[in-house]
Amino acid sequence: MNLKDKLDAFPLFERIAQAARDEQVKAYVIGGFVRDLLLKRNSKDIDIVCVGSGIALANRLALDLGPDVHVSVFKNFGTAQLKQGDLEVEFVGARKESYRSESRKPIVEDGTLEDDQNRRDFTINALGISLNDEDYGELIDPFGGVRDLRMKMLRTPLEPSLTFSDDPLRMMRAIRFASQLNFDIEPDTFDAIMAMKDRIEIVSMERISDELNKIVLSSVPSYGFKLLYQAGLLPYIFPELMALHGVEIIEGRGHKDNFYHTLQVLDNLAPHTDDLWLRWAAILHDIAKPATKRFDKRAGWTFHNHEELGARMVPGIFRRLKLPLNEKMRFVKKLVRLHLRPIVLSKEEITDSAMRRLLFEAGDDLESLMKLCRADITSKNPEKVKRYLSNFDLVEKKLIELEEKDKLRNFQPVITGEIIMETFALTPSKVIGVLKETIREAILEGIIPNEYEPAFAFMVEEGSKLGLSPVTFPKEK
Numbered sequence: 001m002n003l004k005d006k007l008d009a010f011p012l013f014e015r016i017a018q019a020a021r022d023e024q025v026k027a028y029v030i031g032g033f034v035r036d037l038l039l040k041r042n043s044k045d046i047d048i049v050c051v052g053s054g055i056a057l058a059n060r061l062a063l064d065l066g067p068d069v070h071v072s073v074f075k076n077f078g079t080a081q082l083k084q085g086d087l088e089v090e091f092v093g094a095r096k097e098s099y100r101s102e103s104r105k106p107i108v109e110d111g112t113l114e115d116d117q118n119r120r121d122f123t124i125n126a127l128g129i130s131l132n133d134e135d136y137g138e139l140i141d142p143f144g145g146v147r148d149l150r151m152k153m154l155r156t157p158l159e160p161s162l163t164f165s166d167d168p169l170r171m172m173r174a175i176r177f178a179s180q181l182n183f184d185i186e187p188d189t190f191d192a193i194m195a196m197k198d199r200i201e202i203v204s205m206e207r208i209s210d211e212l213n214k215i216v217l218s219s220v221p222s223y224g225f226k227l228l229y230q231a232g233l234l235p236y237i238f239p240e241l242m243a244l245h246g247v248e249i250i251e252g253r254g255h256k257d258n259f260y261h262t263l264q265v266l267d268n269l270a271p272h273t274d275d276l277w278l279r280w281a282a283i284l285h286d287i288a289k290p291a292t293k294r295f296d297k298r299a300g301w302t303f304h305n306h307e308e309l310g311a312r313m314v315p316g317i318f319r320r321l322k323l324p325l326n327e328k329m330r331f332v333k334k335l336v337r338l339h340l341r342p343i344v345l346s347k348e349e350i351t352d353s354a355m356r357r358l359l360f361e362a363g364d365d366l367e368s369l370m371k372l373c374r375a376d377i378t379s380k381n382p383e384k385v386k387r388y389l390s391n392f393d394l395v396e397k398k399l400i401e402l403e404e405k406d407k408l409r410n411f412q413p414v415i416t417g418e419i420i421m422e423t424f425a426l427t428p429s430k431v432i433g434v435l436k437e438t439i440r441e442a443i444l445e446g447i448i449p450n451e452y453e454p455a456f457a458f459m460v461e462e463g464s465k466l467g468l469s470p471v472t473f474p475k476e477k
């Protein structure tokens with residue numbers, strides 16, 4: 001198969017070919033870019049393999065492209081990177097890798113194109129395209145990668161257990177690609193993953209989570225998670241999610257399987273957001289259900305306070321999975337904590353004060369929270385689903401009305417600690433916190449509006465109950 005036409009869409013390849021000619025090396029496009037070209041997926045990362053020095057080739061190309069082009073050289077890896085427009089090109093010399101059982105680090109030597117293709121993880125990732133004069137554009141497909149693309153199949157180029165024992169991360173990559181591309185995993189390849197699952201333990205959590213996040217971001221993420229479960233990898237990488245699996249039955253009453261429920265929520269949410277962290281909130285929203293599960297003879301199965309305990313589990317899970325411990329984590333924690341609130345509101349008589357509290361607590365994350373809640377409706381009864389969703393519409397409408405009126409979204413109490421101290425000539429002490437809290441509650445309860453003057457008057461009144469008298473008066477606003 002010749003792909004010259006497809007290459008012609010990227011003038012850069014001609015330039016790389018010229019640089020290779022000048023350096024007198026053979027050069028090939030390889031790996032993910034070729035796969036994506038054939039799948040008509042947009043890809044901005046181009047890998048070039050040459051039989052010789054990748055760094056020298058990159059430098060030669062940069063010389064040709066002009067002074068604006070910067071090459072980053074990674075001497076230790078023998079690679080060089082170069083940016084051209086929105087394309088990122090990486091150059092490497094073809095290499096041969098030999099693994100020994102006593103060490104995870106391979107012996108790396110210079111090799112041929114064939115050696116280089118042999119060390120790749122899947123047939124569809126081992127495709128190369130020649131950039132050389134004699135066969136420019138020719139596809140080099142030693143393992144039937146094109147066949148596997150057509151069959152939508154992930155298969156290792158060499159014997160699967162060899163490929164996976166050389167680098168067990170490839171087990172995660174198989175499932176990640178299956179989930180991203182909606183491919184099957186070829187049965188022998190999948191069997192090898194099942195047999196070698198415990199080898200995942202030697203892989204760093206950062207690398208595992210990179211793959212996991214790509215599964216989370218795929219369009220039907222449940223597929224990847226089910227494969228992780230079926231392969232037996234899930235208990236190693238995410239035991240808390242594994243614990244959601246299963247149904248317990250007492251006195252003929254069972255609860256829903258929270259593993260499948262969670263995956264359904266994640267799938268429901270996927271078309272509505274590409275936000276990785278909102279998707280993580282879906283994965284973790286019921287994570288404390290196993291820990292809070294009780295059977296009550298009258299009420300049946302309950303999971304009291306699972307939202308609160310779940311929120312408290314988030315930092316530990318993020319730490320272990322080497323996910324960031326910054327505001328992303330706090331966002332997930334907050335959504336897990338609040339995930340039942342709109343549901344409760346939609347079931348009860350809606351009071352303004354409950355609405356105000358939700359607005360106050362959710363702040364700017366309200367839209368995300370509402371998306372999560374809508375996705376959380378997984379009833380099989382379409383009537384029920386319709387009813388819940390229309391209740392949510394009502395909740396949302398009321399929230400918008402209230403927000404317009406009270407501006408509580410990013411509620412900053414109009415009375416600060418400084419104002420309290422100044423008014424009553426206080427030094428920092430507990431009573432300031434008490435007063436602040438009382439004022440905040442009064443605003444949320446709708447007793448006073450979120451405005452300076454009425455809040456000031458309220459503060460003076462409440463202060464006098466505590467034996468305080470003002471020494472200053474409200475400032476002109």
Ligand code: ATP
Nearest residue numbers: 031032033045047119120121122125126167169170
């Ligand atoms: P994506 O850009 O979606 O991550 P990709 O296939 O480009 O997909 P990279 O991780 O950038 O993925 O890898 C580029 C190429 O390097 C792959 O197509 C594959 O040929 C090879 N490769 C990457 N990681 C491994 C690995 N662990 N074992 C073997 N080959 C690998």
